[in-house]
Amino acid sequence: MSDNKPPSIRFPYKSDRLKPLRAFCQTVRLGSVSRAADALFVTQPAITVQLQALERDLGVALFVRSGRRLSPSREGELLYEMAQPLVEGIDALESQFRDKLGGMDAGELNIAANSSTILYLLPRIVENFRQAHPEVRLTLHNAITADGTDLLRSDSVDLAVGSMMEVPPDLSYAPVYRFEPLLIAPTGHALIRQRELSLHDISGHGLILPPRRQITYRLVDLVFHQHRVPYTVALEVGGWEVIKQYVAMGMGISIVPSICLTEGDRSRLATRPLSQWFPSRSYGVVVRKGKVLSPQARAFVELIQPDLFTRGGYDDSGPSER
Known part of the structure; x- marks a missing residue:
């Protein structure tokens, strides 16, 4: 039994779709087959053949003549809208690849972090990065966690470094460090001398906390409400250094992660652990999920945790014990 189906038509140019699409885009851009041929360093008949084959394959006329100029038809405008980014992307592939390959010799890196992270956690990491990659322009954007996630979503920053309580579904979070919660008070404060300590004891003193939008305030509020213990906020103020200064002056007490305490604080502040009530930070x-990190960003992350990528460290279900 013979097969009566007509043989499918094959055009030689199909083996290289880029050539006719490039010829088509140049002709639309320049309005002339001869100018397109000059731009592509080929003969005018070669451009004509490519365009004719493209029209036969698509079954539409791609150009209309307007005087001496060729203009795209309605179908041609649609094809140009679709093909131009593809052609430009392919033509730029080699140079972009070379740029990426040598990306660590130049470029920029934008990181969002809150003031405490910038002040206490990042200095040594930034110093090491600058020594290894001096040509990269590094910008640290001082932003609380909520604002930092907005910067991530808009691709205004490459990554964020900080603390998260809940992780939105469109972001990935890889916890690396953990810091214990501490009560801080002026040296000689009654709570420091007290043998046994309870949340009720702490609630009897005014707390100095960061603004309500920040994680510390939310965490303190959550713990006191879970234990049904009322508490008083004596002062809301931004920045751990300011909070420590006000506590040292006797204006109140505070609950802070141990990341913000330095050797210089020992002479003016006393501490007590609070891990029996408050979780570590x-x-x-x-x-952002789906974002491909630049070589600069990956190099910075490797300084934070060298095996973060190899061990699959991103956890989008929230902070977890490591």
């Missing part, structure tokens, strides 16, 4: 790397 994780700090790590936040990225």
